[in-house]
Amino acid sequence: MSRRILLVTTLLLAGCTSGTPTPTPTPPPVKSGFKLVAFDSCEQLTKDLKAAAKKSVGPWGFSGGMMRTFGAVPDGARSAASAGGTADKAAPAFSGTNVHEVGVDEPDIVKTDGKRIVTITGGSLRVIDAASHKATGQLPLDAWGDADLLLSGDRALVLTHQGGGDVLYDRKMPMRPAGAELILVDLTGAPRVISRYRGEGRLVDARQTGDTARVVLTSQPRITFPDRPAARDDDEDRIKANQRVIDRTSVDAWLPSWTVTTGDTTEQGKVACNDVRRPVTYSGRSMLTVLTFPLSAPKLDSGRPVSIVADGDTVYGTPTSLYVASDQRWRLDFFPGRDNRTVPQETDVFRFDVTGSEPPVYRAAGKVPGFLINQYALSEWDGHLRVATTDSAQQSSAVRVLKPDGETLTQVGEVDGLGKNERIYSVRFIGPRAYVVTFRQTDPLYSLDLSNPAAPRVTGELKITGFSAHLQPVGPDRLVGVGQEATEEGRRQGTQVSLFDVSDPAAPRRLAQHHVKNGYSEAEYDPHAILWWPDTKLFAVPVNEGLLALTVTDNGLTEAGQIAPRASAMQVRRNLVIGGELWTLYENGLQISRLSTLEPVTYLRL
Structure with a gap:
């Protein structure tokens, strides 16, 4: 829910990322349910x-x-x-x-x-x-x-x-x-x-x-x-x-x-x-x-x-x-x-x-190794459930594919060994593809092919500093990541927004990055705070007490404008588009602006 604070126990992982994982040989079906x-x-x-x-x-x-x-x-x-x-x-x-x-x-x-x-x-x-x-x-x-x-x-x-x-x-x-x-x-x-x-x-x-x-x-x-x-x-x-x-x-x-x-x-x-x-x-x-x-x-x-x-x-x-x-x-x-x-590493x-x-009518249940980061680690597609988890005992992450078999969700395929000595920070499944971000010191963005549920595989990897806490589709073959920039040693440096080109499964690329030094955003732990408006290519997130508004093109990110913090309005929580207006919700009021220019129209105190 919107105002819950993330209190997840930190996974204590040591070491740095190794190279692209070797896909685990496809195992026989595993009765992962009960x-x-x-x-x-x-x-x-x-x-x-x-x-x-x-x-x-x-x-x-x-x-x-x-x-x-x-x-x-x-x-x-x-x-x-x-x-x-x-x-x-x-x-x-x-x-x-x-x-x-x-x-x-x-x-x-x-x-x-x-x-x-x-x-x-x-x-x-x-x-x-x-x-x-x-x-x-x-x-x-x-x-x-x-x-x-x-x-x-x-x-x-x-x-x-x-x-x-x-x-x-x-x-x-x-x-x-x-x-x-x-x-x-x-x-x-x-x-x-x-x-x-x-x-x-x-x-x-x-x-x-x-x-x-x-x-x-x-x-x-x-x-x-x-x-x-x-x-x-x-x-x-x-x-x-x-x-x-x-x-x-x-x-x-x-x-x-x-x-x-x-x-x-x-x-x-x-x-x-x-x-x-x-x-x-x-x-x-x-x-x-x-x-x-x-x-x-x-x-x-x-x-x-x-x-x-x-x-x-x-x-x-x-x-x-x-x-x-x-x-x-x-x-x-x-x-x-x-x-x-000892806590069993299973979900x-x-x-x-x-x-x-x-x-709702109960149909099936399953059990997978490791823990979920959030609901985006789950995805149903073409009769299968895809699940991404981190196993802190094994110090790695995996994506598994499950299929209903009577009242059991049976594992039919897996890719293990993602982000050795790291944990998952974000996941996005899009049709037959998946994108997984792990992090400890650097951010590997893994691209996976899940078109064959019995033989999922890693197709590419991108290593960059920082991490994306959420991945947002913004059109064909484009993802925007919202998270934190970091030094090569893993020290966080403030909110960053990255545009990724994932058109080539073997070679995902970062096309652009916008960094707000010492910034923080609610969108990093609650994606409800993200506004993506395809009609004008507007991508907006609250940052500190203000609003960061970016225009997304095929090749870059440009600043569309900013809505500065208001002295008595506290922090920005959400943004809405209605017709030609952008409505910015603060904790105690609503700022109405022109969508085309972000020029303020009026402020409504609540």
Whole structure:
């Protein structure tokens, strides 16, 4: 989501990049999946969950919950479909959210349908008329925590993650439990709340196809562990005490509950035992739940939950599939010196079919070595799933190709040995090709041919200083990379934007680079902050408190202009195009400029 801070544990890799990797000989098919099965009964569910939880609990409870950036990245769509709404033929051309797959929208802090802009600032949803440059509505959300939204016609779905802790302790001032709140808003006339859905756990991410939103939550059991002072017991005693608490806990503590309030009516419920599925191995410390909400419905309901005894941290969607991935870093207790367990270098991937407004249907699951950098490390193409991961134990990265085989995602091909002693910083799959950036001291951009799923191969490599944290397609055979310039020793030097020519698979080239010394950009970790407007070849990203606007040609990058920081406007967050105007969203206002010259027209304080 848009304001999450990347807290991914740094992969400790030594050494420098070696030459172009030798493609690994194509292995025989690997059964990289596992079936999801239902529990026989509520009693069996209780017994198995307790057994798994007792194995995974540490001296300080279920610690180690990690927040990571999940969403985000690119294809520069510019239609109402990409913005999640139904096109109004009278609306001017406009830019949608920068998303991974065309036809699948992603939550962000601002949306537009070409006639109005909907954004969330200062705890309120605000509606702005694009033609008059005037705010037409404001709705205090009465919600706390970060918020994003989806838009469909005259409906907005606000998604909030409300902070809190992974565990509750016996303290005089108990931590407020983490939770997610979804707010369905009617935008006809003055904006008003239709329904509020409150669910337990952390909001992982969401995807929207047509007018249907699918929201992914992950929750921990509601267990209060004793607060045991360090001087009283050693770690083994603490673990045994925590296990005794688990033994006394009811299965209700694991089953996600929810409430929905519409007007004066509140409904509540929880996931039923027979609606829970499990993989072969699981921790018992988390539950993954996928909710489905048609935004055109009269109100929100239970979301018709689909639950799995698993964790989830990365969501990727296509118009017909939803993938949720989870690596094994939940096993770590992130208190230094308190946990010496080795983390398995592997990631679980669950695939669901999505059709119309029906709940997702589980189809297959797989397991791959290594960890994902973000959703762009996943790509479905021609009936196959391509996955790029870094294995810190092996100190290298790989791209693997999986194919559904019944309920198993079976590996049919791989290219290993990418970026020896480095880790992946960005990935972009485009049809039968892939581009992978690894980095420690220099930035190899690898070009891969995946046209034969059984025999993927590296075709070329480009070594340059710095790295690209995101790769954005900007036309045939052209990529723009946004990241950091660095010295030959790997010291970062500020934001850089590079234009790559990838027309020759054997010899990718950097055609141009724009460097902002000591710069930093939100686009480096959240590609929603990128604006790519093909009509005028405008590529814009926030840099420090201002905006960097570049014109992309076939052979270079030229500065189209800058929108300087405003003294009282704080930093730039997003940019939108509506007709002939560029709208720049600050944290407390909107700057409207002429698209052709970036000359300011007016500023609207929010």
